Amino acid sequence: MTPATAGELTIEAQRTAVRTAVPRILVAGNPNSGKSTLFNALSGARSKVSNYPGVTVSRVSAATAIPGLGDVELVDLPGTYSLSARSQDEQVAVDAVLGLTSAAPDAVIVVADATALGRSLYLAGEIIETGVPVVIALSMMDEARNQHITVDLDRLREALGVEVVPVVAPRREGLAALRAAVARASNVRALSAPLSFPLPAAAEAAVAGLDQPIAAAWPRLTDAGRRAFTLWLLLCLDDPETHSRMRGIPPSIAAHVARFRSEATAAGRNLDQEIIAGRYARIDTIVERAVVMRSASAPSWTNRIDAVLTHRIGGVVVFVTVMLALFQALFSWSEPAIALVESQVASAQDIVVAVMPAGPLRDLIVDGVIAGVGNVIVFVPQIALLFLFIGLMEDVGYLARVAFVIDRVMAKVGLHGKSFVPMLSGFSCAIPAVMATRTLESRTDRMLTMMVLPFMSCSARLPIYLLVIATVFSGAAPIFGVLSVAAVVLFAMYFLSVTAALSAAAVLRRTVFRGPRPTLMMELPPYRMPVPGVLLRSTWRQVRSFLVGAGTIILALTIVLWAMLNYPHSAASAERYASLRADVESSVPAAGRQAALDELSGHERGDQLRHSIAGRVGRLLEPAIEPLGFDWRIGIGILGAFAAREVFVSTMGIVFDINDADEQNEPLRDALRSARRRDGSTLMTPLTGVSLMVFFVLACQCMSTLAVVRRETGSWRWPAFLFAYQTAVAYTAALIVYQGGRLMGWS
Amino acid sequence: MSEPSKSLAWLPLGTPAIVRRLCGRGPVARRLMELGLVPGTRVTVTRIAPLGDPLELRVRNYALSIRRTEALAIEVDEMRA
Numbered sequence: 001m002t003p004a005t006a007g008e009l010t011i012e013a014q015r016t017a018v019r020t021a022v023p024r025i026l027v028a029g030n031p032n033s034g035k036s037t038l039f040n041a042l043s044g045a046r047s048k049v050s051n052y053p054g055v056t057v058s059r060v061s062a063a064t065a066i067p068g069l070g071d072v073e074l075v076d077l078p079g080t081y082s083l084s085a086r087s088q089d090e091q092v093a094v095d096a097v098l099g100l101t102s103a104a105p106d107a108v109i110v111v112a113d114a115t116a117l118g119r120s121l122y123l124a125g126e127i128i129e130t131g132v133p134v135v136i137a138l139s140m141m142d143e144a145r146n147q148h149i150t151v152d153l154d155r156l157r158e159a160l161g162v163e164v165v166p167v168v169a170p171r172r173e174g175l176a177a178l179r180a181a182v183a184r185a186s187n188v189r190a191l192s193a194p195l196s197f198p199l200p201a202a203a204e205a206a207v208a209g210l211d212q213p214i215a216a217a218w219p220r221l222t223d224a225g226r227r228a229f230t231l232w233l234l235l236c237l238d239d240p241e242t243h244s245r246m247r248g249i250p251p252s253i254a255a256h257v258a259r260f261r262s263e264a265t266a267a268g269r270n271l272d273q274e275i276i277a278g279r280y281a282r283i284d285t286i287v288e289r290a291v292v293m294r295s296a297s298a299p300s301w302t303n304r305i306d307a308v309l310t311h312r313i314g315g316v317v318v319f320v321t322v323m324l325a326l327f328q329a330l331f332s333w334s335e336p337a338i339a340l341v342e343s344q345v346a347s348a349q350d351i352v353v354a355v356m357p358a359g360p361l362r363d364l365i366v367d368g369v370i371a372g373v374g375n376v377i378v379f380v381p382q383i384a385l386l387f388l389f390i391g392l393m394e395d396v397g398y399l400a401r402v403a404f405v406i407d408r409v410m411a412k413v414g415l416h417g418k419s420f421v422p423m424l425s426g427f428s429c430a431i432p433a434v435m436a437t438r439t440l441e442s443r444t445d446r447m448l449t450m451m452v453l454p455f456m457s458c459s460a461r462l463p464i465y466l467l468v469i470a471t472v473f474s475g476a477a478p479i480f481g482v483l484s485v486a487a488v489v490l491f492a493m494y495f496l497s498v499t500a501a502l503s504a505a506a507v508l509r510r511t512v513f514r515g516p517r518p519t520l521m522m523e524l525p526p527y528r529m530p531v532p533g534v535l536l537r538s539t540w541r542q543v544r545s546f547l548v549g550a551g552t553i554i555l556a557l558t559i560v561l562w563a564m565l566n567y568p569h570s571a572a573s574a575e576r577y578a579s580l581r582a583d584v585e586s587s588v589p590a591a592g593r594q595a596a597l598d599e600l601s602g603h604e605r606g607d608q609l610r611h612s613i614a615g616r617v618g619r620l621l622e623p624a625i626e627p628l629g630f631d632w633r634i635g636i637g638i639l640g641a642f643a644a645r646e647v648f649v650s651t652m653g654i655v656f657d658i659n660d661a662d663e664q665n666e667p668l669r670d671a672l673r674s675a676r677r678r679d680g681s682t683l684m685t686p687l688t689g690v691s692l693m694v695f696f697v698l699a700c701q702c703m704s705t706l707a708v709v710r711r712e713t714g715s716w717r718w719p720a721f722l723f724a725y726q727t728a729v730a731y732t733a734a735l736i737v738y739q740g741g742r743l744m745g746w747s
Numbered sequence: 748m749s750e751p752s753k754s755l756a757w758l759p760l761g762t763p764a765i766v767r768r769l770c771g772r773g774p775v776a777r778r779l780m781e782l783g784l785v786p787g788t789r790v791t792v793t794r795i796a797p798l799g800d801p802l803e804l805r806v807r808n809y810a811l812s813i814r815r816t817e818a819l820a821i822e823v824d825e826m827r828a
Contacts (some may be wrong), residue, residue, distance in 0.1 A: 407814070525810075
């Protein structure tokens with residue numbers, strides 16, 4: 001299961017690529033290097049977000065002007081430590097720098113963190129090696145000064161063969177000099193003698209052996225670019241995480257690479273180490289000559305903060321506090337905004353109802369289109385809050401500590417420390433939570449987290465639990481005289497959801513996501529002050545990508561589902577109720593008339609629903625769901641709940657001929673309690689209730705979750721897998737509960 | 748530096764050491780090297796997470812967190828002050 005293949009490194013793609021009219025300048029750098037801040041400072045507020053072809057990595061770019069160069073397109077590459085294409089982010093960076101599937105860049109700005117220059121220059125070195133014009137933007141100069149690190153810029157320039165410009169992006173220092181250097185560099189077109197890293201003779205032989213076939217397959221690569229790409233192939237082609245995008249590599253070249261690698265292994269040589277350590281050896285020499293470092297410890301304030309935040313007790317206390325705050329924000333702070341969205345949607349519907357004549361078109365606009373738009377926008381407050389929170393933690397440096405503190409627990413089921421925040425957010429809503437998996441670097445870790453977090457009991461399931469519990473357990477005596485049965489059952493449902501998510505992770509890690517042992521390799525960046533503008537802009541980008549990418553699907557699905565619940569329309573039933581209504585108008589005294597009319601319209605809606613596609617599907621489903629204790633009416637409720645789980649409650653209201661029911665609605669509870677199966681037995685027994693709740697805990701009964709997984713994975717295969725396996729788990733569990741319960745003599 | 752090399756996972760907290768060898772091949776070793784843990788690099792274990800794993804390392808003047816299982820595959824020589 002791999003994402004769409006449109007952006008692969010096919011020969012066709014790179015042959016048909018045209019050089020764009022507007023010069024393209026890339027901004028590359030390590031994560032936490034200040035790259036995004038610099039990009040924002042250079043581009044102003046006019047960034048635009050699109051997708052890299054074939055992958056789901058956001059491509060952030062901006063049109064801006066550089067004196068001496070005119071209008072340019074500035075592209076913010078994902079933050080990476082190397083060009084090795086371990087993650088999709090890195091694959092995108094490799095493509096862009098080498099110009100494999102698109103035009104080669106005119107220049108690359110590499111942001112290098114002055115406090116960790118060795119590691120920063122590893123990436124810079126890899127990019128310089130390709131021969132593309134490079135300018136180094138030396139960031140974190142203020143921090144370096146505080147750590148008594150001095151950088152001799154002239155020596156660095158000389159050793160690297162490219163311009164080096166110190167910048168303090170939050171204060172916009174050094175930007176003019178950087179722009180001027182970029183203009184000079186891109187007018188050169190290519191580095192005349194780019195820095196190159198010497199290799200042992202045997203490795204050089206491997207590189208030389210690949211030169212011809214690669215030149216034939218990628219004729220546009222320069223000599224330096226070819227060497228860099230060769231080294232890249234030697235390092236990365238056998239990496240399982242690389243494979244999905246490697247199908248465009250000619251098999252002959254892949255065979256060459258495999259042969260060189262196995263020859264090296266047979267000779268007891270480590271090709272990876274020869275290449276990587278060779279680069280670091282050269283970089284270390286450069287750093288030694290250009291950098292004077294008087295202390296080699298973490299900045300003192302970071303050490304002092306970490307003494308608390310990663311302390312054995314203090315660290316856990318802070319962790320729990322911050323996570324509770326996140327929880328509170330998602331649940332409570334988003335509430336007013338969600339209520340506002342809902343009331344705005346309702347008033348928009350009222351306006352249309354008031355101005356349009358009744359009819360199918362009005363129904364479509366009111367209950368299909370406007371409700372669908374509402375279904376999309378209603379997620380925005382939670383998405384915005386979650387990404388503000390995550391962005392703030394990331395910019396400050398705490399997000400990595402969250403992972404550091406909790407990783408031990410997550411690792412037990414094959415998850416990553418960074419899976420914790422998305423999983424926790426799943427208690428609120430799976431949609432922002434799925435998007436929050438973007439903080440995970442490895443694609444496998446990210447997919448695994450995405451495939452299990454919909455088990456977390458989201459807030460939309462709560463109304464269902466409350467309705468069912470109130471219906472079947474209201475008269476139950478307290479357990480041990482103190483514990484209310486309702487509370488125990490509710491707790492059991494949340495416990496089940498967490499257990500299911502963690503067990504599913506453990507199982508999927510051993511089956512679907514089988515592979516190399518999962519790892520944690522994560523930088524713990526120094527604590528820093530966040531830059532509010534950057535934070536707000538990146539939050540807005542996330543919201544926008546949801547609206548465009550997933551929102552359209554959710555809108556379309558809402559309309560389809562609405563149609564299924566309302567069509568075909570029974571004209572005979574409409575006529576019958578019209579005449580009944582006329583009877584009521586003429587015969588019932590004015591005092592009770594409205595109540596009688598309401599009751600009548602409740603019956604009419606129920607009648608029409610039973611007649612609709614969903615009603616018929618509900619009946620068709622009955623044999624399949626009967627073993628779970630459900631009947632066709634619950635089947636319709638389950639179908640309706642696909643729009644959003646809480647809709648189960650109002651759909652059940654319609655099925656039982658009750659207008660505008662919510663989970664507190666006493667008539668609905670009574671109707672459910674007195675509902676009988678065909679054989680005359682009671683439908684909603686405690687056992688049916690538990691079976692129904694277990695089904696809703698486990699089933700991925702939410703089209704918006706599936707839509708957002710589609711958006712994040714770039715394919716319908718993953719949401720299809722998610723839906724299928726969760727439904728299977730839910731069905732099996734509910735079956736065991738109901739049939740097991742019956743065997744035990746419960747009802 | 749006369750001590751026999753030992754695994755980074757068992758290096759006492761705060762003791763400087765030099766990476767001698769990365770056991771194992773493949774993506775994990777490659778990634779660790781790309782992050783700067785090549786043979787000859789100075790490394791210190793600066794902290795252990797509250798629950799006992801992962802570790803926080805100081806390498807090339809930045810903080811890197813890895814799990815004990817990854818640290819087990821890194822052989823180091825303790826530096827004697």
